[in-house]
Amino acid sequence: MKVDKTLAASIALHVLVIGWGLVSFSARSFEAPQPEAMPVDIISADQVAKVTAGIRTGEKEKPKPLVEKIAEAQPVDDAVGKITKKEAIVTNAAPDQPPPVEKPVEKKPEPPKPVAKDEPKPIEKKPDPPKVDPIAEALKSEEAKKPTPKPQAKAAPPQPPKPKPERTFDQSKIAALLDKRDPTRQSITGAALNPTASLGTHAGTADAMVSTWKGAFVAAVRRCFSFPYNGQDSDQFEVDIDIQLRRDGTVAAQPVVVAVRGPSKSVADAMAESAKRAVEQCQAYAFLPKEQYDTWKYIPMTFGLKDML
Amino acid sequence: MTRRGFLIGGSTLAAMGLRPALAQRLQVNPTEFQPLPIAIPNFVAGSPADGEVGVGVTQVITNNLQRSGLFAPIDQAAFIEKITNIDTAPQFQSWKAINAQALVTGRMTRQGDGRLKAEFRLWDVTSGQQLTGQQYFTSPEYWRRIAHIISDQIYERLTGEKGYFDSRVVFVDESGAKERRIKRLALMDQDGANVRYLTKGSDLVLTPRFSPSTQEITYMEFGQGDPRVYLFNIETGQREIVGNFPGMSFSPRFSPDGQRVIMSLQQGGNSNLFVMDLRSKSTTRLTDTPAIDTSPSYAPDGSRICFESDRGGKPQIYVMPAGGGPAQRISFSKDDTNGSYSTPVWSPRGDYIAFTKQGGGQFSIGIMKPDGSGERILTSGFHNEGPTFAPNGRVVMFFRDPGGNGGPSLFTVDISGRNEQKVPTPGFASDPAWSPLLS
Numbered sequence: 001m002k003v004d005k006t007l008a009a010s011i012a013l014h015v016l017v018i019g020w021g022l023v024s025f026s027a028r029s030f031e032a033p034q035p036e037a038m039p040v041d042i043i044s045a046d047q048v049a050k051v052t053a054g055i056r057t058g059e060k061e062k063p064k065p066l067v068e069k070i071a072e073a074q075p076v077d078d079a080v081g082k083i084t085k086k087e088a089i090v091t092n093a094a095p096d097q098p099p100p101v102e103k104p105v106e107k108k109p110e111p112p113k114p115v116a117k118d119e120p121k122p123i124e125k126k127p128d129p130p131k132v133d134p135i136a137e138a139l140k141s142e143e144a145k146k147p148t149p150k151p152q153a154k155a156a157p158p159q160p161p162k163p164k165p166e167r168t169f170d171q172s173k174i175a176a177l178l179d180k181r182d183p184t185r186q187s188i189t190g191a192a193l194n195p196t197a198s199l200g201t202h203a204g205t206a207d208a209m210v211s212t213w214k215g216a217f218v219a220a221v222r223r224c225f226s227f228p229y230n231g232q233d234s235d236q237f238e239v240d241i242d243i244q245l246r247r248d249g250t251v252a253a254q255p256v257v258v259a260v261r262g263p264s265k266s267v268a269d270a271m272a273e274s275a276k277r278a279v280e281q282c283q284a285y286a287f288l289p290k291e292q293y294d295t296w297k298y299i300p301m302t303f304g305l306k307d308m309l
Numbered sequence: 310m311t312r313r314g315f316l317i318g319g320s321t322l323a324a325m326g327l328r329p330a331l332a333q334r335l336q337v338n339p340t341e342f343q344p345l346p347i348a349i350p351n352f353v354a355g356s357p358a359d360g361e362v363g364v365g366v367t368q369v370i371t372n373n374l375q376r377s378g379l380f381a382p383i384d385q386a387a388f389i390e391k392i393t394n395i396d397t398a399p400q401f402q403s404w405k406a407i408n409a410q411a412l413v414t415g416r417m418t419r420q421g422d423g424r425l426k427a428e429f430r431l432w433d434v435t436s437g438q439q440l441t442g443q444q445y446f447t448s449p450e451y452w453r454r455i456a457h458i459i460s461d462q463i464y465e466r467l468t469g470e471k472g473y474f475d476s477r478v479v480f481v482d483e484s485g486a487k488e489r490r491i492k493r494l495a496l497m498d499q500d501g502a503n504v505r506y507l508t509k510g511s512d513l514v515l516t517p518r519f520s521p522s523t524q525e526i527t528y529m530e531f532g533q534g535d536p537r538v539y540l541f542n543i544e545t546g547q548r549e550i551v552g553n554f555p556g557m558s559f560s561p562r563f564s565p566d567g568q569r570v571i572m573s574l575q576q577g578g579n580s581n582l583f584v585m586d587l588r589s590k591s592t593t594r595l596t597d598t599p600a601i602d603t604s605p606s607y608a609p610d611g612s613r614i615c616f617e618s619d620r621g622g623k624p625q626i627y628v629m630p631a632g633g634g635p636a637q638r639i640s641f642s643k644d645d646t647n648g649s650y651s652t653p654v655w656s657p658r659g660d661y662i663a664f665t666k667q668g669g670g671q672f673s674i675g676i677m678k679p680d681g682s683g684e685r686i687l688t689s690g691f692h693n694e695g696p697t698f699a700p701n702g703r704v705v706m707f708f709r710d711p712g713g714n715g716g717p718s719l720f721t722v723d724i725s726g727r728n729e730q731k732v733p734t735p736g737f738a739s740d741p742a743w744s745p746l747l748s
Contacts, residue, residue: 214335217335218335218336218337221337222337222338222339222340225337225339226339226341226342226343226345227339227342227468228342228344228345228379228468229468229469229470230342230703230723230724230725231658231660232660232661232678232683233660240334254436264469264470266465266469266470267468267469267470268469269469270466270467270468270469270470271469273433273440273467274345274467275337276435276436277410277433277435277436280435280436281410281435299335300334300335301334301335301336301337302334302335302336302337303337303338304336304337304338305338305339306338
């Protein structure tokens with residue numbers, strides 16, 4: 001029987017390559033580090049919904065939905081340019097006059113108020129076309145190849161020809177600096193009304209996960225807690241006390257001393273009494289959020305003497 | 310990270326009402342100390358004749374608690390309820406209304422046999438519970454002592470620590486012109502009352518120290534010859550020389566068991582520490598250095614001694630075993646005054662050593678831990694010296710000389726550095742030594 005030489009060569013080569021690979025790549029087996037166990041609470045979608053849901057009795061925080069009406073698409077007005085009533089505004093704010101250098105040419109085409117400039121009030125900021133529809137103005141100015149967006153900004157330049165640099169700041173005229181134009185806000189409109197007619201977003205229990213009241217509560221109790229022990233071992237003293245609260249933030253029952261720790265039993269006991277007094281002394285804790293009563297109706301606390309001189 | 314995970318998990322559960330409690334205890338630490346408001350209405354008179362002593366006892370208690378700095382007695386003018394019977398519970402609401410946290414009621418009654426009965430109750434106003442109640446019998450002249458004992462009871466019940474009011478102070482009373490000062494040994498209650506003079510003032514006396522039994526005092530006296538260490542019995546007035554040494558002996562102090570006296574003996578230009586057994590009169594040398602070793606003081610358990618020595622150049626504080634042996638320097642000036650340390654005294658509580666520190670032109674009183682760490686200066690000035698601990702280790706008394714033509718006076722200060730108080734004395738006073746509790 002004749003052996004196919006190429007087959008033999010192929011087998012030999014394969015064996016060689018695989019054998020080489022086995023030897024050279026097997027240097028060290030890959031060791032995966034043992035993953036550290038991490039505690040995880042498994043909660044169902046149902047529970048998540050409960051956490052984030054609002055409460056029927058919750059206060060309505062935003063009586064108006066964001067969108068008040070449905071409107072046709074409107075070109076958005078340029079609020080700045082929308083001037084309903086022209087008024088002389090005397091200001092000191094305008095004066096740094098860099099524009100004159102840049103746009104001397106553009107200024108010329110605006111002739112409207114030469115008179116105004118002659119008047120004793122030199123600093124008229126609004127020589128611009130007074131009662132003009134902004135849109136029309138926009139169109140006009142586009143035709144005139146003027147920079148449309150800032151009619152006011154353009155208004156300032158006319159001064160340079162008039163060398164009246166002296167501006168006096170008159171305190172009594174501060175009122176004049178105020179923008180007296182009518183508010184330009186209109187109902188915010190959109191394509192659709194706000195879909196969530198909210199039931200008390202602020203009453204949702206979602207924020208119960210944020211321990212906002214805890215810091216306030218600790219600070220309130222601390223205000224009344226004081227104990228005079230000042231031995232070297234003072235940081236070893238600790239008292240565990242459980243507190244039960246009513247919905248109005250008052251203490252429902254005598255605080256219960258769960259445990260006392262420290263080098264001296266008599267000192268620790270006295271400290272426990274002091275802590276109980278502090279809790280009762282500083283009630284009622286009316287600032288605790290009523291909607292989260294379940295989280296604070298029962299508060300376990302530990303009183304220590306750390307950081308006290 | 311793991312712990313954080315636990316925390317979040319816990320509060321999530323709590324938020325959903327699956328667990329009624331917070332998973333984590335809220336930690337509260339006080340920020341600053343505030344004295345406890347306490348109401349002490351006048352003790353009720355058991356019979357019409359006892360009104361005066363009732364008021365007196367109340368005043369002594371009020372004064373004691375006030376001076377301790379830990380309590381804030383409320384002005385009697387603010388009281389709403391008048392206590393007429395201490396056997397019924399007080400109207401706690403009316404005491405809450407004036408912010409009292411504790412209330413003391415009491416009664417003084419003269420008995421048929423002439424003795425005085427003192428009763429008192431201590432109430433927790435917030436919880437409406439009686440914290441303690443006691444009665445004592447004594448002969449009428451000891452009414453102050455009863456007031457001190459009641460003060461100690463209140464102090465101990467509310468702080469958990471032993472009080473120090475029922476104790477005495479021996480000191481050197483100074484009178485006369487500055488260049489011809491007469492110095493007498495004097496004894497008084499810790500609040501400055503009941504001053505008694507123990508010596509006549511013909512000889513100069515220094516550094517009196519109490520024995521643990523409070524019946525004896527050891528001190529140094531310049532007599533005709535060298536200064537010597539004496540023992541003085543308060544009850545009998547007898548005195549005797551401790552040992553018979555050539556040369557000067559000074560800065561004596563009792564051991565915690567009262568059986569021995571430790572002191573310095575002068576040898577040439579040096580002095581070393583010796584301890585003498587009072588019964589066998591045998592003397593043991595503790596140090597042997599070409600330096601001045603002085604001001605020894607035992608640790609409360611008697612195992613170690615702290616003392617002052619200039620073996621390193623300047624006076625510093627060293628600690629060594631009570632039987633002698635290698636001494637370790639514990640005082641190191643941490644500021645730039647490069648100060649020296651002297652007159653160490655070990656607290657009866659064992660946790661601190663008080664000292665006089667000299668440096669930067671000032672004399673300071675301070676405390677440090679027995680290993681030299683945690684140094685805390687309690688007061689500083691032109692001249693402060695000679696600290697001595699109250700029996701509970703909580704208060705230090707010392708004397709201060711303002712300089713000029715004045716003279717020294719006694720002061721107390723809390724070991725926290727708060728609440729410095731002048732101790733009333735008839736004249737100038739120095740070198741105080743606090744007794745242990747009398748009972």
